[in-house]
Amino acid sequence: MKILELKQLSYDYVTKVGKVHALKEASAVFETGVIYAIVGRSGSGKSTLMSLIAGLDVPKDGDVFYRGESLRGLDRDKFRREHIGMIFQSYYLLPQLTAVENVELSLELAKYKGDKRARAEKMLSLVGIKKEQFRKRSTQFSGGEQQRIAVARAIAADPEIILADEPTGNLDNENSMNIVGILTDLAHKYAKCVIVITHAAEVAEKADSVLKMDDGVLKMK
Amino acid sequence: MIFKFAFRNLIRLPWRTVLYFFMIFFIIVSMTASVLIWHACLNAESTLEENYVFVASLVPKKKNGLLLSDLSYCLTDTEVLAYNVTMSEREGCIPFGENMKKLPSKESTESPEKILFDGRGCAVAAVENLSLEHSFFSGKCRIREGTGLSAEGYSGNVPEIVIPWWLAERYGLAVGDTVVRYYNALYLIGQTTHIFLNCEIVGIYECTETVKNEMQYPAYVPLAIGERDYKKLPNGARDAFNIQRADFLLGGRDGFEDFVRTVEKNGMDFKNGELIFNNSVYDALSVELENICAIALTVAGIVLTVGVCVLVFFTVYLYHSREKERTLLAYLGMPKGKINGMIALEHILVFTVAVGIGIGAGFGVAERICQSVNESVLEKASLSETITSGEDELETTEPMEYPVKIGISVFETASEGMDMEINYRKTVGENEIGVSSCTYYTVGDSATDILTSALELFSVVGISDIDVAATSIRREALPQIPNYSPSLIYGFVSKDSPYAAEIAENGRKVLFIAGDGKNSYVSMSGSSLEESTMIGTAMLILVGTYGENPYCSGSDILVGLADYHRLYSHFSITSGGYYIERIGAVYPREEKR
Numbered sequence: 068m069k070i071l072e073l074k075q076l077s078y079d080y081v082t083k084v085g086k087v088h089a090l091k092e093a094s095a096v097f098e099t100g101v102i103y104a105i106v107g108r109s110g111s112g113k114s115t116l117m118s119l120i121a122g123l124d125v126p127k128d129g130d131v132f133y134r135g136e137s138l139r140g141l142d143r144d145k146f147r148r149e150h151i152g153m154i155f156q157s158y159y160l161l162p163q164l165t166a167v168e169n170v171e172l173s174l175e176l177a178k179y180k181g182d183k184r185a186r187a188e189k190m191l192s193l194v195g196i197k198k199e200q201f202r203k204r205s206t207q208f209s210g211g212e213q214q215r216i217a218v219a220r221a222i223a224a225d226p227e228i229i230l231a232d233e234p235t236g237n238l239d240n241e242n243s244m245n246i247v248g249i250l251t252d253l254a255h256k257y258a259k260c261v262i263v264i265t266h267a268a269e270v271a272e273k274a275d276s277v278l279k280m281d282d283g284v285l286k287m288k
Numbered sequence: 289m290i291f292k293f294a295f296r297n298l299i300r301l302p303w304r305t306v307l308y309f310f311m312i313f314f315i316i317v318s319m320t321a322s323v324l325i326w327h328a329c330l331n332a333e334s335t336l337e338e339n340y341v342f343v344a345s346l347v348p349k350k351k352n353g354l355l356l357s358d359l360s361y362c363l364t365d366t367e368v369l370a371y372n373v374t375m376s377e378r379e380g381c382i383p384f385g386e387n388m389k390k391l392p393s394k395e396s397t398e399s400p401e402k403i404l405f406d407g408r409g410c411a412v413a414a415v416e417n418l419s420l421e422h423s424f425f426s427g428k429c430r431i432r433e434g435t436g437l438s439a440e441g442y443s444g445n446v447p448e449i450v451i452p453w454w455l456a457e458r459y460g461l462a463v464g465d466t467v468v469r470y471y472n473a474l475y476l477i478g479q480t481t482h483i484f485l486n487c488e489i490v491g492i493y494e495c496t497e498t499v500k501n502e503m504q505y506p507a508y509v510p511l512a513i514g515e516r517d518y519k520k521l522p523n524g525a526r527d528a529f530n531i532q533r534a535d536f537l538l539g540g541r542d543g544f545e546d547f548v549r550t551v552e553k554n555g556m557d558f559k560n561g562e563l564i565f566n567n568s569v570y571d572a573l574s575v576e577l578e579n580i581c582a583i584a585l586t587v588a589g590i591v592l593t594v595g596v597c598v599l600v601f602f603t604v605y606l607y608h609s610r611e612k613e614r615t616l617l618a619y620l621g622m623p624k625g626k627i628n629g630m631i632a633l634e635h636i637l638v639f640t641v642a643v644g645i646g647i648g649a650g651f652g653v654a655e656r657i658c659q660s661v662n663e664s665v666l667e668k669a670s671l672s673e674t675i676t677s678g679e680d681e682l683e684t685t686e687p688m689e690y691p692v693k694i695g696i697s698v699f700e701t702a703s704e705g706m707d708m709e710i711n712y713r714k715t716v717g718e719n720e721i722g723v724s725s726c727t728y729y730t731v732g733d734s735a736t737d738i739l740t741s742a743l744e745l746f747s748v749v750g751i752s753d754i755d756v757a758a759t760s761i762r763r764e765a766l767p768q769i770p771n772y773s774p775s776l777i778y779g780f781v782s783k784d785s786p787y788a789a790e791i792a793e794n795g796r797k798v799l800f801i802a803g804d805g806k807n808s809y810v811s812m813s814g815s816s817l818e819e820s821t822m823i824g825t826a827m828l829i830l831v832g833t834y835g836e837n838p839y840c841s842g843s844d845i846l847v848g849l850a851d852y853h854r855l856y857s858h859f860s861i862t863s864g865g866y867y868i869e870r871i872g873a874v875y876p877r878e879e880k881r
Contacts, residue, residue: 121619148621159616163300175289176620 070227070260071097071120073285075129078115089115092129093285095278099227102254102261104271106288107280113264116280117232120262121153122146148177152221152259154250156233158213160205160220166191167201170220177224190219194249211242218249222259229253229261235270247273290630298634304606305638311602312642313649315595320650321657322588328658328696329581332666336573336694342538343420343566344547347685354561356868359534361556362563363713363868367543370712372420373534373868374413375514410455411506412469414514416442416868418450419708420535421508425688427496429505434463434491435709437510441490442711443872444512449487453494454502465489469509487513512870535688537710541570566687572669573694580661580696607631654698662695670694714871716849722752723839724852724872729802748801748828749840750852754780756877757846758835769831770795776827777855780834780846788833797830799845801855826858838875 078090089112097103107113118124119131122143131138138146147153152173160169170187179186191201194215205213214234221229231250235243247263247270254261254275263270271277277288298305346362348354359373415421418437423429432453441448449469451461461467469485487509495505538547544565551563610631617627670693716722730744755763759780766778779799781787790797802825828845840846847855849871857867 123618144621144623146621147619151619151621153616153619155616157612159612159619161613161616163297173620176617176622 068099069096070099070134072132072135073116073120073129074132076116076119076126076131076285077128078112078119078124078126078283080115088283090119090126090285091283093280093283094129095285095287097228097260097262099260100254100258101275102251102263102273104274104277105262105264105280105285106266106271106277108266111280112283112285113280114232116285117230117262117264120228121151121230149224150226150228152224152226152229154214154217154221154229154231154234156236158205158210158217158237160213160216162204162206165202165204166196166208166216169205169216170223173220173223179224187219187223190223191216193222194219195245209242210237211239211245214238214242214246215249218246222253222257227260229259231261231263231265233265234263235265235267240269243267243270290626290633293630294633294637297630298637305634308602308606308635308638309642311598312639313646315591315599316643316646317650317653318591319588319595320647321654322584322591324650324654324698325657325661325696326581326584326588328654328698329577329584332694332696333574333577333581336570336577336692337540339694340541340570340692341425341566341690342540342543342570343425343688344536344538344544345564345566345687346534346536346561347564348532348561349558350560354531354534356531358556358561359531359868361551361554362534362536362547364554365536365547365550366715367539367547367550368536368713369539370417370420370537370710371534372415372417373511373531374415374421375511375531410452410503412449412509413506414509414511416511417535417537417711418508419710420537420688422535422688423495423505424493424708425535425690427691429493429495431491431708432494434489436491436493437508437711438490438709439711441510442512443870444510444515447485447487447509447513448490449507449509450491450493451489451507452502452505453492454505455507456489456492461489461492463489463492511868533685541567541574564685564687566689568687569670569689569692573666573692576665576669577694577696580665603635606635651698658696658698662697666695667693714874716752716871716874719877720752721756721839721875721877722849722871722873723749723875724849724856724870725749725840725844726852726856730799746843746845747840748779748852748855749844749846750849750855751839751846752849752871753877754834754846754848757837757839759846760832760834763848766831776829777847777851778831779828779851780832781830782840782842782844783833783835785833785843787830791830791832795831799828799830800825801828802826826855828855 073093073095076090076093077088079086079088081087093112093116105113105116115124119126122131122138122141125139133141133146133150153159160166161172164172167184167187170190171183174183174186188198188201192198196212196215196219200208200212205216208216214237218234221231229250234246234250238246250261250263251273253259263274265271279286279288344362346354346358359371362368363371413421415437418424421429431450433456434450436450437448438446440446449467451467455461466486466488469487493505493508495502499505536547538544544567548563614627614631618624670691714722725747727745727747730746751757753763757780761769761780766772767774769778781791787797787799828847830845834840834846853867853869
């Protein structure tokens with residue numbers, strides 16, 4: 068089912084060197100239950116696309132539609148809280164919080180109605196974090212574990228869209244495959260729309276659909 | 289929610305919290321301490337200015353002392369709040385003759401006025417301001433019992449005396465006792481005039497240091513009493529009056545320069561004397577206070593500048609160092625305003641606590657520094673220039689220093705100032721009326737009547753503005769009187785006076801008057817005491833009448849205040865031109881009208 072649609076997205080920004088056309092009329096459709104991979108070399112506009120999809124930024128031209136509704140007309144903070152789950156290359160776990168608190172954080176922001184602690188613990192268990200590790204500070208975990216906590220945080224509020232920006236970039240092969248497996252499961256078992264930005268060919272291979280970014284132009288591969 | 293996040297962050301990131309806290313804490317402590325010390329110094333400076341007794345002293349250049357005219361030049365300055373001039377028999381000023389050799393016995397049942405006792409006497413000095421007497425001002429002497437000379441005494445209304453401790457102990461005298469000053473005037477050829485003057489002991493003073501010769505410490509009477517008593521001497525006994533030194537209490541440090549300018553402007557040529565000031569301790573203290581002020585301000589300035597820069601830098605650094613956290617929270621859907629609000633709240637919380645504790649600690653640090661400064665700097669400054677004088681010298685050429693102490697404190701400026709009563713000069717302002725009076729005898733229409741006329745007591749009242757008494761001739765019209773001379777004294781009588789008709793008929797009446805009759809004039813012939821009439825005379829020209837007014841009535845004769853002083857001076861120790869003016873009372877002009 069179509070959940071997200073990009074229509075003729077263009078985005079420019081100015082650097083010391085000059086004006087950069089990060090996105091040029093990029094268009095795409097994303098559906099639930101599908102894992103997408105967006106590949107492309109560094110500086111091709113992948114991260115810009117990510118922030119536009121998440122509603123962190125507004126495109127110069129074109130628009131992003133969530134279930135047919137333009138993000139320009141939505142409360143984008145609320146949109147992110149309720150419908151987007153983010154996973155980053157460098158995990159972005161808050162070092163002052165424990166594993167369970169990091170997950171709880173997204174629930175607090177999403178104003179989750181139920182038992183936040185129980186939900187957070189459930190999500191951590193789901194991604195393979197042992198119960199005795201729940202109250203350890205996030206800095207005490209390995210890279211793979213931290214990314215799994217990040218995944219748990221991303222899915223805790225049960226968003227429909229999971230955005231993962233180079234989720235395996237800092238991980239070894241085994242951990243990478245674990246994370247990819249989790250993301251694939253999220254798409255296939257839990258009917259999430261998972262969009263993964265990656266350099267890694269083996270990650271892209273696991274995706275149901277691969278899009279390529281080349282100098283701001285998005286193409287189906 | 290942002291409160292919860294902010295609190296959690298502060299607790300979970302202790303190094304950041306503690307670092308930020310201590311940075312602000314040290315800035316606040318330094319700022320608070322510097323500002324408090326600066327403020328304490330400013331307070332101390334104004335306290336010093338208020339409590340310091342600024343004294344200009346007129347000291348002689350030559351051994352024979354100063355002329356009264358020099359003193360008069362100085363007293364024209366309105367900055368002079370009080371002054372002191374000391375007269376003593378040694379200087380030939382107080383009634384000439386023997387010292388206080390005869391004292392009443394407490395055991396006697398007879399009236400003390402007529403009892404003479406043998407025994408060692410005591411020198412008597414007359415002072416205008418006992419607290420400005422060198423030995424009292426410097427703290428060497430202090431009143432042990434009683435109050436010291438009072439305003440009533442200084443005005444000449446009550447014959448008071450303050451005696452030294454040794455005299456009190458020797459004769460068992462106490463405050464409230466009456467003693468008789470006894471003078472043996474030897475000036476009349478072939479005739480010895482004895483004069484007995486009653487005085488009430490109002491204070492006994494003691495010396496705070498061990499003294500070698502206690503006899504050097506005299507008894508003190510008010511100058512006005514000394515002058516009045518002097519009238520009781522025959523004319524020939526009045527010697528030329530000169531003074532050893534005069535001290536003037538000034539309104540403040542700035543008054544010194546003004547004082548010199550005024551004195552010069554009024555004609556003092558500085559041939560006989562020079563002016564010295566007691567500003568050394570004040571200057572030493574104020575310089576130290578200014579230095580501390582400057583240091584405190586500099587520190588405050590540096591801390592403020594550097595502190596604000598460091599604080600701003602560190603705050604910005606902390607904000608930027610949390611970019612990942614801010615990005616994450618933004619991706620998690622936290623509005624930007626709340627993210628910044630949370631970070632700002634964290635800073636505000638730390639800032640508030642650090643400021644609160646910092647100010648408290650700043651008070652403690654400032655007070656400790658103040659104590660240290662007091663002990664190490666100000667105490668030395670207040671003692672460094674204190675004049676210590678020898679006992680034998682009358683301190684005729686040294687400035688007068690009071691051992692003033694001042695200490696800075698963030699809570700209350702501590703100072704030890706002068707605690708003695710000062711006899712302030714009465715001056716007449718624009719909207720005030722100055723009134724003085726003295727009792728005299730009329731002796732008739734001519735100088736020869738002095739020996740034949742019956743003496744009649746009356747009061748001469750001097751008013752700074754005679755017009756307020758509804759006089760028949762206004763002040764401006766006085767020069768129009770036939771044969772008017774500014775050197776003569778013109779007076780007014782009551783409309784009901786027997787003289788009024790004669791004045792109305794002839795235009796004026798001349799009266800010859802003699803010194804006051806408050807005390808008995810006695811002379812000793814063999815063993816008996818007899819009244820004496822050896823008195824001086826002065827001429828008073830009555831030219832008009834006064835109406836109903838609150839200042840004089842009945843048999844009083846009204847004159848201008850300046851004329852009153854000239855008349856008074858005729859019978860006192862001083863000459864008419866250079867009389868030390870005293871105003872008895874000052875009334876608001878409107879109120880009394």
